[in-house]
Amino acid sequence: MKLKVLFLGLILFSFTSKAQSSSSIYKQLEAFNFLGNVLYIAAHPDDENTKLIAHFANKQLARTAYLSLTRGDGGQNLIGTELEESLGVLRTQELLAARKIDGGNQFFSTAKDFGYSKHPNEAFTIWDKEAILTQVVHRIRSFRPDIIINRFDHLTPGTTHGQHTASAMLSFEAFRLANKTDAFPQQLQKLKPWKPHRLFHNVSWWYYGSRSNFEKSDKSNMIEISSGSFDPVLGEAVPVIAAKSRSQHKSQGFGSSPEVGKATEYLNRIAGAALDGNNPFEGIDISWNRLKGGDQIKTLIDNLLTDFNFKIPEENIPDLINIYKKIEKLENGYWKNLKLNELKSIISLCLGLNI
Numbered sequence: 167m168k169l170k171v172l173f174l175g176l177i178l179f180s181f182t183s184k185a186q187s188s189s190s191i192y193k194q195l196e197a198f199n200f201l202g203n204v205l206y207i208a209a210h211p212d213d214e215n216t217k218l219i220a221h222f223a224n225k226q227l228a229r230t231a232y233l234s235l236t237r238g239d240g241g242q243n244l245i246g247t248e249l250e251e252s253l254g255v256l257r258t259q260e261l262l263a264a265r266k267i268d269g270g271n272q273f274f275s276t277a278k279d280f281g282y283s284k285h286p287n288e289a290f291t292i293w294d295k296e297a298i299l300t301q302v303v304h305r306i307r308s309f310r311p312d313i314i315i316n317r318f319d320h321l322t323p324g325t326t327h328g329q330h331t332a333s334a335m336l337s338f339e340a341f342r343l344a345n346k347t348d349a350f351p352q353q354l355q356k357l358k359p360w361k362p363h364r365l366f367h368n369v370s371w372w373y374y375g376s377r378s379n380f381e382k383s384d385k386s387n388m389i390e391i392s393s394g395s396f397d398p399v400l401g402e403a404v405p406v407i408a409a410k411s412r413s414q415h416k417s418q419g420f421g422s423s424p425e426v427g428k429a430t431e432y433l434n435r436i437a438g439a440a441l442d443g444n445n446p447f448e449g450i451d452i453s454w455n456r457l458k459g460g461d462q463i464k465t466l467i468d469n470l471l472t473d474f475n476f477k478i479p480e481e482n483i484p485d486l487i488n489i490y491k492k493i494e495k496l497e498n499g500y501w502k503n504l505k506l507n508e509l510k511s512i513i514s515l516c517l518g519l520n521i
Contacts, residue, residue, distance in 0.1 A: 186515050188474075188476040188477070188479050189399050189400060189401070189476070190400070190515075191479055191512060191515045191516060192399060192471070192474055192476070193224075193397075193399050193400060194508070194511070194512055194515070195467065195470065195471060195474065195512060196227055196399070196471065197227040197229075198467055198505065198508055198509065198512065199227075199453075199454070199464055199467045199468070199471075200226070200227040200228060200229075200452055201451075201452050201453060201454060201456045201457075201501055201505075202226075202228045202229065202312050202447055202450065202452035203228060203229045203230075203231075203309060203310055203311045203312050203313075204222045204226075204228045204229070204230045204231070204311055204312070204313055204314075204315065204446075205230075205231050205232075205233060205305070205306065205309055205311035205313075205314045205315070205362075206218065206219060206230070206231065206232045206233070206270075206314075206315045206317065206368075207232075207233045207235075207302070207314060207315070207316055207317065207333060207334075207336075207337040208232070208233075208234060208235070208316070208317035208318060208330070208333050209234070209235050209236060209277075209279075209317075209318070209327070209329040209330050209332065209333040210234060210235075210236050210238050210241070210279060210329070211234050211236075211237065211238040211257040211258070211260060211261045211415065211418075212238070212257075212260075212415040212418050212420050213234065213317050213318075213330070213333075214232045214234070214261075214264075214317065215317060215368055215431070216264065216268050216408040216409075216411040216412045216422075217393045217404075217405060217408040217425075217429065217431060218315065218368060218391065218393065218431050219232060219265075219268050219269075219270045219408070219411070220268040220269065220270075220393075220404050220405075220407045220408035220411060221391060221393040221395075221404055221408075221431070222270075223268060223269030223270050224268070224269050224397055224400065224404055224407060225393075225395055225397065225404055226447075228312075228447075228452075229271070229504075230269065230270045230271070231270055231271035231272065231273055231309060231311075232261070232265070232270055232271070232272055232273065233273040233274070233275070233302070233305055234261060234272070234273070234274055234275075235274070235275045235277040235298060235302075235329070235332075235333050235336070236254075236274075236275075236277045236278060236279035236329070237254035237255075237257055237258045237274060237279065238253065238254055238257035238258075238279050238418075239251055239253050239254030239257070239278065239279045240278070240279035240280045240281040241253060241257065241279065241281075241417075241418060242417075242418065243256070243417045244416070244417060244418065244419045245416050245417050246417070248417075253417065254279070256417055257415075257417060257418075258274070260414045260415050260416060260417060261414075261415075263414040264411040264412070264414040264415070265411075267407060267410050267411040267414065268407055268408060268410075268411035269407075271309075273305055273309070275298050275301040275302065275305075276297070276298070276301065277293050277298050277329075278292060278293065279329070280292050282327060282328075283327060283328030283329055284324065284327075284328055285323055285324050285328045285331075286323050286328045286329075286331040286332035286335055287323070287328070288328045289328040289329045289331075289332040290332060293332070295336070298336060299336050299339060299340060299343075300350050300353075302336050302337060302340040303340045303343050303344050303349060303350055303353070304350070304353055304357070306340055306341070306344040306360055306362065307344055307353060307357040307358065307359065307360045308357055310360050310500060311362050312362060312363050312364075312447060312450050312452070313362060313363060313364045313365070313366065313438075313446050313447065313450075314337060314341055314362050314364070314365045314366070315365075315366045315367075315368050315433065316333070316334045316337050316338070316365065316366065316367050316368065316436075317330070317333070317334070317368055318330040318331055318333060318334040318367075319331065319334055319367055319369075319373065320334035320335045320337070320338045320367075320436075323335075334367070337365070338365065338436070338437070341362060341365045341437055341438075342437075344359065344360050344361065344362070345359045345360060345361035346359065347359055362438065363438050363439055363449070363450050364435055364437070364438030364439060364441075364446065365435070365436050365437040365438050366433040366434060366435055366436065366446065367433070367434045367436050368431065368432070368433060368434075369388070369432045369433070369434045370431075370432065387434055387435040387436070387440075388432055388433065388434045388435070389432070389433050389435070389441060389443075389444045389445075389446060390430050390431070390432060390444055391430065391431040391432070391433060391444070391446070392428075392429070392430060393405065393408075393425075393429045393430065393431050394425055394426055394427045394428055394429030394430075396426070403424060403426045405424035405425045405426050405429055406424040406426065408422070408424065409421070409422045409423060409424040433446060456501055457496050457497065457499065457501055457502060458496065458497055459495075459496055459497075460496060462492060463489060463492060463493060463496075466485070466488065466489050466492065467489065469485075470482065470485045470486070470489070473485075479515070479516040479518070480516050480517055480518065482516050483513060483516050483517065486509060486512060486513050486516065487513070489509065490506065490509050490510075490513070493505055493506055493509065494506070
């Protein structure tokens, strides 16, 4: 009991207002052992591929986020009268609701959605390209993605919505600049340069016009991600989670039926280290070895996962506090601070705090 009281002050800021099941807490503890980030980038709310976001967040257990450059204020509204700025507020909330379901984080830039454009040059007459590029680089440096995934192709301007292509062009350029000390140096007063390992384009057969064209396409830089698995801990298939998330885009009339079973997503590598297999994290250390002395943390987490008390989750708190103290002794840095905050949240959930 003394241990619980001792750490109560540390975790009050991360309280939960909604009770979570022991299996959900256990899932977060599993993810605690994965030190890797994925950033998905596109132009609008509803451009994101919730199947991939749900896969990376729930199956791969990566810290996953979607960067929507706009808030969708130039779109339509099928459920109400809100348009322009009011619609942007509505669609922002739809995106936040989607991330609560699929487990991703949500980011934005200040790019304005001004309706349909036929070419990225048109988008850049409305957007301040340098300002938005600065924000994308800042997001990469602050979130530190190991891999970035573009929803759209940066090489074929004029073939789709101009803002779509513009988002991919900005992502491609930001991927190149984020590690350069002479790029937006004012950011480096608080952030460090960051070099993502790989940049992918999330392709599908319809990018090629037909399934037959896709089958004949060059796949030498392409990897396949199986996204149709069932998660026995959550008691739900990942595609079902993705479909529920997708269906939050109510103002656009969007939704999807879950593809449970054999469902495949394709990632085409457009920059970064080459791959030998289908693992997008190949060659990237996503373990506690990213921190000096972190190997002991993995052992402690593995032991707790083995002995996790599902019936009385507060009985796990002494082990969690022990892990917290061990992490506190590691060298300061990005992952140390991030994991300490995650652990505070897990402890508060095991305590059942409801404030």
